Structure formats: C-alpha cells, structure tokens
Amino acid sequence: MKRLPIGISDFKELITNNYIYVDKTKYIYELLSSCKYVFLSRPRRFGKSLLLSTIEYLHEGQRELFNGLYIENKWNWSEKYPVIKINFAIDIKTSSEIYEVIRNEIRLNYKRMEIGKEREEKHVGLMLQNLIIEVSERYNKQVVVLIDEYDKPILDVIEDKNQAEEVRKTLKSFYSVLKVLDKYIRFVLVTGVSKFAKVSLFSGLNQLEDISLSKEYGDICGYTQQELEYYFKEYLKGINIEEVKEWYNGYNFLGSRVYNPFDVLLYLKKREVRNYWYETGRTEFLFKIIKQKNFDLPYLHKKYYTSEILEKFDIEYISIEALMFQTGYLTIKEEYKYENEEVLYSLDYPNKEVRKSFNSEILFYITGDYQIDRTTLINIAFKKENLQEIKKQIEVFISTISYEVLKNEYVYAAAIYGLVYATGYNVIIEDNTSKGRIDLTIVVDKKVVYIIEFKVLENEREKGKALKQIKEKEYHKKYLNCEKIYLVGIEFDKVKKELINFEYEIIGGVGK
Structure with missing residues (x-):
C-alpha cells in the first residue's frame, strides 16, 4: 500500500518514495499550454508548493517521474528549461530583513544553476534581472520562474502599516523587472495565500493572469471527493465517509468542492476527528485585524459579494471578507447570476472543522479564554x-x-x-x-x-x-x-x- 504524503511538497520525493500522488497534471498541462504569466492564491497547506515542484521537474525533463500520469504522453520531453525558484517562506520580524531574504534566495539560485557568483547589487530588482538573464544565456534557453509564498513577508509585518509598506515597496521593485524580460522568460507562476491589488505589488505586469477563481482551474489544488475515494480507497475502509465530508470537505474555488489535503491526510493516518489544519498554525494576523477593526462577523455570511471584493485587499484597505476567503476561513457557498448583471457570491464556513475552530478563536479574543x-x-x-x-x-x-x-x-x-x-x-x-x-x-x-x-x-x-x-x-x-x-x-x-x-x-x- 502506498504511503500517505503528509507534509511532502517535493514531487520527486513523493514519486520515488512510494507516496500517493493525486494526478493534477491535466490542469498543469492545460495551464502551461495556454498561459505564460500566472498568479494563484490558495489557503495554506493546500498543495501550492507541490504544484510548483511538479512544474519544476516537468521543465527539467525528468520523464521517469511522470510515468502513467496524464501528462506523460502529451509533454515534449525533448525540450528542457532552467528553473529559478524563489521561496519567501522564511519568517521576518522587521521590514529591514526583506533585503537579506531576497539576497539569500538569489544566491541559492546562482549556486544551484552553477553560473558562478552573483553580482553585487543593492537594487533587488536588478538582482532578479541579472539572475534571469545570466541563467538564460548560460543554458541558451528561456527561463521558468516559480515564486512561492510571495505575500508572506508583507503578512509577517502587516500589523505595522509603515513596516508593511516598506516591505511592499521592496517587493514591488523586485517583481517590476519581470515586465521587461519577456524574451528571457518561458513561464512564471506566483503563488501565495492572499491577493494584494495588482497595481500595488505587480505594477506594470499587466500580463499576469489570475486563475484563483477560474473555473477550469478550481480543482488544481486540494482533493475532490472523487479523487479522495479513488486514490485513498485502501485508507477509507471502515471510515464514515459522511463524517469526513462534514468535517473536512467544502472549499469552493468555482470548481468542485475540495478537501484541504493536510487535514484529510492526517485524519486518514490517525482515524480520529480533530482540527488538524487549525491546530498546526493559525493565521494569527487575521484575528489581530478582526480585533482591531471590530468587524461584524455574524453578518459576513448574510451578504453577497463580487469576485473583485473576494480577490484582493491592500495594506491601506483590508477587506475582512477577502482576507477570510483567501485564508480559507470562508468559502463560496453559492453563486448568483442575474441577466446582464455581475455574478455575486455568498460565503460560509467550508466545513465543521473551520466553523468550530474559528468561533472558538473569536471567543478567545472577546473574553481572553478559549x-x-x-x-x-x-x-x-x-x-x-x-x-x-x-x-x-x-x-x-x-x-x-x-x-x-x-x-x-x-x-x-x-x-x-x-x-x-x-x-x-x-x-x-x-x-x-x-x-x-x-x-x-x-x-x-x-x-x-x-x-x-x-x-x-x-x-x-x-x-x-x-x-x-x-x-x-x-x-x-x-x-x-x-x-x-x-x-x-x-x-x-x-x-x-x-x-x-x-x-x-x-x-x-x-x-x-
């Protein structure tokens, strides 16, 4: 029996060590065939890093890892492309630390791509520009750029508006060079939890296509009910499937209702109903903002929202609806389309786990007691x-x-x-x-x-x-x-x- 891929975000490790892989390469193939600059937001622990890793090994041409998968006989394995990976997962406490984080990521890519030592640059955008051009010229190929947790440095300091603004300015400079490097770039994918307004962070990068609420990619991360029952059938023996659905299914990104992989994998291992996703790390900044702003939480699920409201927020204007949706505490319950009018969405908690956990947390902020x-x-x-x-x-x-x-x-x-x-x-x-x-x-x-x-x-x-x-x-x-x-x-x-x-x-x- 194959192993449960709990916490495994490296595609090669997952395949070579007999872990279960839920085949998402159909979505990946369609994405790579139709888009060049892509943005995707999903809640934490939803499989974003595994998605990036899969795309990395695909462009490196490691066909043996894709045996039997949807993409195996559709991909052009004769073409290989160098991959630059930027990961902002490391914690920062002050805005001054972001420069060193970026410098370290650039340095790691120079070392991994074997192109010598990076140039001494103070401008973070020039650091990325030099890296992309040098890698492209070294391999005589366009470059794939994969950026994970792009928003985390801002979220780490979002309580302090001045520090958050400094981090944003630095990241804006960092990303700004992508718009002038088109001939060096094969594909770009930027992922994170939240979606900041494009104009504030990706100014000028108008070609960045947001697929976060694209129906055709609604199931690109997470497990559908059909996928759970097909790939994990050996682990579901003796399991009350209705209880599993009630507790862990329900996230909706305009595709199927999906599970957070981390939740359901831990449940299948321990076979015990618990708040696994919630217990492993709350979105601390969300609750602090709720307390600061005194939002009327009971009314959030009684309103209707446009996709624009759900998809973005900014340092100057924090939309609690967008923040709770993007972090996974609320999800789309229903969509409403009236003739010649914009589609509206109603929100609700995705499942019992989130509903119970979130309200317990709110009680703590009201009373100081869980x-x-x-x-x-x-x-x-x-x-x-x-x-x-x-x-x-x-x-x-x-x-x-x-x-x-x-x-x-x-x-x-x-x-x-x-x-x-x-x-x-x-x-x-x-x-x-x-x-x-x-x-x-x-x-x-x-x-x-x-x-x-x-x-x-x-x-x-x-x-x-x-x-x-x-x-x-x-x-x-x-x-x-x-x-x-x-x-x-x-x-x-x-x-x-x-x-x-x-x-x-x-x-x-x-x-x-």
Missing part, C-alpha cells in the same frame, strides 16, 4: 433542553467579557452567537420573519428550535419586554414545522452589564 468547556456545556444544555443550564452558561459567559465591549443588544447577541455557533448548531442572527427580526434563532437537530430576543434595560421595571416582543410579533410561526419551540427572553442591566431576567415559554410545533 471557552472550550463552556461551549461543550452549552451544547449539551441546548440538546437536553435544560433551560436553567443555558441560563447559567450565558450568565457566566457574559461575565467574562469586558464591560467596554458590551454596549448594546447586538453585541450581546453577537457574543452569544459566537459561543453557540461553535457548537455546530444552525444559528441565525437577525433572523427575518414577516413581522420583524428575531435576534437569535438556534435550531437543534431540526426538531427543537430556540427563538431568543435580547434586551438591554435601563431599569428593572422594564423586565419582560423581550419575551413579550417574541409573542406579540408571533416569531414562532416561522418554525411551526418543528416539534418544539422555545420562546426565550433574555435581558441585561445596561449599567451593571449582567443578566437580570431570563424567562421562556414552550410552544408545540408541527402546525399547532
């Missing part, structure tokens, strides 16, 4: 319909939040939304009905529904307003097909920031 035990306890309380325990857990949870955060009813609803959403239940904030909006709806197993209204009261004489509103506006009628409906009014003291009233009524559903 709230894992509390999430579990309130999950059980909702499932067992234990209203007193629900009250207790909400009361304890609210007490952990800074009084500066608790300003209005929406904040209370949003905080509790995060707590409950991490359980995996169907949770809807500002749920529309014909007579108004429910603050929070929680559907458990499609049988039991909790309709919750929050109020922040000036004084205790106002107690009862929340439940009264639910009843007067007949919010429950939207859920009469459920077996049991709980109408829950929760009220907080405006000054003391504490729960002062929790009351509920039960209505039988299914037409009653």
